[in-house]
Amino acid sequence: MAATTLPWLTELPDLAERISAAKKSAPDFLELSMLANTRLSFLRTDQLATLLKRQFPVPPANGLVAEPIRMAILGSSTTKNLHAGIKAAALRRRMYVDIYEPDFGQYWNDLLNSGSPLYEFQPNVVLFTFDARYLTRGFDVTQDRAAAAAELKEVLVHLEACWARAREAFDALVLQQTVLPIFSELLGQNEHLLAGSKAHVVRTINSAIPERARAAGVSLVAVDAFATRGGVGAWHSEAFWHQAKQEIANSATPLYGDLVMRLVAARYGRSAKCMVLDLDNTLWGGVIGDDGLEGIRLGQGSAEGEAFAAFQSYAKALSGCGIILAVCSKNDEANALAPFERHPDMVLRRADIACFVANWDDKATNIRLIAKTLNIGLDSLVFVDDNPFERNLLRRELPMVITPEIPEDPGLVAQWLADAGFFETIAITAEDKQRTAQYQANATRASLAASVTDMDSYLASLQMRLVCRPFDEVGLPRIAQLINKSNQFNLTTRRYGEDNLHAVIADPNAVGLQLRLIDKFGDNGMIAVLILKRSGESAVIDTWLMSCRVLKRRVEEASLALLVQEARKFGSRRILGQYRPTEKKVMVAGHYTALGFSPLTERRDNEGIWYQLTLDGYTAPDLPMNIELAAGAAETTGP
């Protein structure tokens, strides 16, 4: 049964006791989630799901990472036994699932009838799980090729009809479980000569589903792929089928639930985005600092060395799929870099690593640094390290980082991680794509930033365009949103409603600017808002806020150049800036001095600290971006 366990999760020796203790304690969603993050057997999975149901009959108010899931399981045989595995897998991800399933065999009626309980339930995830006997019931070994082809078409048309119906009716994420290859061959290896052979037909259906699923934006629960590797016997028991019409055997349900929930989690952007790799005994055999370039085992010459090279190839292929690679190693940096630069059998090169950290700090500190450098959440990192000590340390210090168990044999690591499915993707529609594009562009920028050392050449390579527009009706809602939401990069934290902003537009002694930043990876949207007011011979910066996403891209300097331009139009001699400190915005404490302003000692009030810049001496710096001035868009369209 090893083929359906969850070996990448940690084994908790006192799991049974911990479950008992949780049972007697006040409901604690995070504790239950921690327990679900261990290597659960079917029995423990079932216990945990029961406990969850009792302590959290409704979704917890805090601790969830995504909206509660309402999942409809539409199947052809017994699927009740799938619930516990799905719920435990959701719990593992700090998600919560309510499950609905129709009466036995009634899925199609439910789908067709808009008055059915299914419609009342309004699922946001629909899982179709059809057992092999059901899907192949129209095939018969005596059929000729034409009859079998006609039947195949009918099956596929039905699947597509199910998907379309679920999409139309519920706008749900649609999942289709592939067909479990449970049938024995009838005559042998040339089974494809029998057009209606069920063993053959299951293969045909499974190879026909992906293209259609892709076109329909349907994601696959690919049990066939797992069953092919681990043996279908781990998934299906004839005895249990005959006993209870359970196609997926209980013992496989913890894994089945995980396969389902990793797709749902991917839908909510919860898949990992970056693999953080240790070096010694993870990417090569031996210790580079002790064994030297010639002494480490990597590539040709030993089976172990080949296995390490194969693991590197896996990591490299992942990076080709958009997964960011990082290195976190306890080493002198020069030693750590040597194989990347000089070992002939290294598959990974320095350029493949977006963030390379080798020093003697503890790994938790370094991994925090990596997440910060790449500008991604700690919970989107997978940390791969052969050393159990480092893994345990990281689990304790940074439980949100995914730290899988690793097999000792380097040759098994790639498949092990692949089975864990940390980087799961889903079939995405055009709309989904749009939503994720912006984030991906950010990640790419971050990885580019980490791979070039010269910041200016990096910024130049971004081909940035800063588009500046006076406040206008079109922009007002977003301007108001930023003004009322921004805390960190916000010099004065003055909150204004749309009425106040209308007043700014109308006031000849005030000007409001909205800034948008576009680069080669995409449009960052509106990223800065400035309000400048004339006051005698001075121009006062009433509001200066910026999105932290575009920090360190010299947008501050460009903004100042724009402010100076406006101040000159006012005929001002100097610009006054004000910093009103709050706890959250220490980051902008040095903002004005960094831009060449000097503190105004004669003006210190409870309104914060004032700075001034005289316009005579100011010339705009060379900036790695094009600044474009656009006219405000009027409320009405037309000339």
Next chain:
Amino acid sequence: MSDTAILVKLTEILRDIFDNYSLVVTLETTALDVPGWDSIAQINLLTAVEAEYGIEFSAREMDQLLNIGDLVSAVARHTRR
């Protein structure tokens, strides 16, 4: 493994499955004696027992399990082979 040891282990599993830690069973106990012991619980029990001992029951064996004693004998048969 002795029948007694098997019965102790089965009791542990039954308590976990039925979430009842005062549950006491004997060789004569049947599904009718334990609240909640329906067909689903029966499959869950058999799955857990198979996993515990690394064995697999045949369909015939499953049909012939009428009380706890039958289950103890079935486990004993597999583990003593």
